[in-house]
Amino acid sequence: MRTSILKSxxxxxxVEMLEMAVVFENWKKVMETADILYQCVxxxxxxxxxxxxxxxxxxxxNLERPLVYYFGFSHxxxxxxxxxxxxxxxxxxxxxxxxxLGWMEDLEEEDIQVVEEFRFLAKTNLYAVDILSGNIELxxxxxxxxxxxxxxxxxxxxxxxxxxxxxxLDVTDILHTFAEQIDEFESYEDAENISYYYSYCxxxxxxxxxxNRLQDAVGLTVRAMQLADQSGNDGQFxxxxxxxxxxxxxxxxxxxxxxxxxxxxxxxxxxTERK
Numbered sequence: 001m002r003t004s005i006l007k008s009x010x011x012x013x014x015v016e017m018l019e020m021a022v023v024f025e026n027w028k029k030v031m032e033t034a035d036i037l038y039q040c041v042x043x044x045x046x047x048x049x050x051x052x053x054x055x056x057x058x059x060x061x062n063l064e065r066p067l068v069y070y071f072g073f074s075h076x077x078x079x080x081x082x083x084x085x086x087x088x089x090x091x092x093x094x095x096x097x098x099x100x101l102g103w104m105e106d107l108e109e110e111d112i113q114v115v116e117e118f119r120f121l122a123k124t125n126l127y128a129v130d131i132l133s134g135n136i137e138l139x140x141x142x143x144x145x146x147x148x149x150x151x152x153x154x155x156x157x158x159x160x161x162x163x164x165x166x167x168x169l170d171v172t173d174i175l176h177t178f179a180e181q182i183d184e185f186e187s188y189e190d191a192e193n194i195s196y197y198y199s200y201c202x203x204x205x206x207x208x209x210x211x212n213r214l215q216d217a218v219g220l221t222v223r224a225m226q227l228a229d230q231s232g233n234d235g236q237f238x239x240x241x242x243x244x245x246x247x248x249x250x251x252x253x254x255x256x257x258x259x260x261x262x263x264x265x266x267x268x269x270x271x272t273e274r275k
Contacts, residue, residue: 023191045071215250
């Protein structure tokens with residue numbers, strides 16, 4: 001990308017674009033935007049290093065976070081996109097890139113804290129990629145890691161459920177282990193956790209369907225639909241609708257009523273927006 005174009009870009013706006021692309025699971029867009037963010041901050045960093053070497057004043061760029069954050073975030077998002085597309089080796093390569101960001105010069109205390117945060121994210125995401133790619137012997141170790149890092153339980157259980165579905169594992173005991181924390185998922189309000197909670201409900205519904213807990217699967221599917229609607233994600237909503245229809249014969253009258261009510265609510269919202 002041309003330097004003139006890169007200079008006109010604002011890293012924090014690119015971060016917002018990336019977050020939106022992740023919410024809508026547009027993984028191609030995530031990778032493209034992550035690459036633009038990387039090029040943008042690489043230009044800023046190189047310009048700073050040039051001015052420092054030439055003993056010139058460092059050009060000011062208005063950033064909401066330390067520069068090292070944007071390097072880490074670009075690799076993190078690219079790795080997430082690869083992981084969600086099943087490209088685990090490519091995801092692992094991205095993880096290695098943000099696992100060690102200490103190569104940057106002139107890191108201050110705030111920068112070093114960011115480096116440590118990305119190092120931690122690399123550790124937990126490497127667990128996820130290794131397990132999803134078939135190293136299921138790490139599941140027990142991963143559970144112990146989650147018990148020591150409670151903030152990672154929601155995305156961690158989502159990873160475990162996906163692994164269970166892929167490799168035919170019984171993870172009922174693991175779900176019981178985290179029952180207290182699972183009860184708290186409903187209280188999450190930020191977009192990232194709502195997205196994780198949707199995925200958790202959807203994959204747990206698939207898991208319960210596999211083990212013939214069909215009414216439980218129906219209830220979780222409806223909850224996932226509510227979360228998809230809350231996030232404005234039509235793709236997720238359609239996926240849940242298809243799952244519900246596959247389970248309709250096992251649904252109670254109350255569950256079917258709740259499902260229809262949700263559909264009518266969505267229709268009313270659509271008609272309101274058109275007026």
